[in-house]
Amino acid sequence: MEIDDIRREYAKGGLRRKDLLQNPIDQFDLWLQQAIDANLSDPTAMTVATVDASGQPFQRIVLLKEVDYKGFVFFTxxxxxxxxxIANNGKVSLHFPWHSLERQVHITGVAEKLPMSENIKYFSSRPKGSQLAAIASKQSSRISARGVLEAKFLELKQKFDDGDIPVPSFWGGFRIKPESIEFWQGGEHRLHDRFLFSRDNELWNIDRLAP
Structure with a gap:
């Protein structure tokens, strides 16, 4: 089959203005819970898009670890x-693709570092293996072989075998304070439903967008 022949119809139902909650965080919480209840794989997985100093965009998938009226949190x-x-340009974009529900959520906002108290709280809740991996991996740096990483992990495992693992100073969280949140629901004949919440100080304006 040719790539351009791959398509499907979206028929799980539309999204109407009357069905939306007034606050987009409440609407997101509703959709996230429905994704969890539907047993989707990695329902908290989100794409984080950033831009480097030359204007080149980059994307990667991370896990959402907290969401409330203050924003969306991940750790790295x-x-x-x-x-x-992010240190050079705090403006980022998040994307949640819940394909089997024929839904997407797109968020734009500004990233801010979490205070150390929140980093400690989350780090302490992680499995010990994840704590060790956070220290062992100098993320995004070049390594000669996987064995180098595994050796460092085993070294740390022996070092902290009987004790608590301290939160590394080079690890922590970001909170994305949203400026816009778009909810996308697939529709028949490609007539998808899109609603954009745009922040106006502490209020939210809602607009329907053409698909």
Whole structure:
């Protein structure tokens, strides 16, 4: 089959203005819970798009770890490419693709580092293996072989075998304060439903967009 022949009809139902909650975070929480209830794989997986100093965009998938009225939170190594690009330009884009529900959510906003207290709280809740991996991996740096990474992991595992693992200074979270949130629901004949929430100070304006 040719690539341009691959298509399907979207028929799970539309999205109407009357069905939307007034606050987009509440609407997101509703859709996220429905994605979880539908047993989707990695329902909290989101694409994070950043831009480097030359204007080149980069994307990668991370896991959402918290969402509330303040924004969307994920954690990373501050030496990673995404963290370095955020340090240069805090404007980022998030994307949640819930394909089997024929839904997408797109978010634009500004990234801010979390305070150390929140980093400690989350780091302490992680499995020990994840804690060790956060220290062992100098994210985005070039390595000669996987064995180098595995050796560092085993070294740290022995070092902290009987003790608590300290939160590394080069690791922590970002909170994306949203400026816009778009909800996309697939529709028949490619007449998709799109609603864009745009922030106006502490209020949200809602517009229907053409598909």
């Amino acid at each position: 190594n501050f030496g990673s490419r995404k963290a370095q690009q």
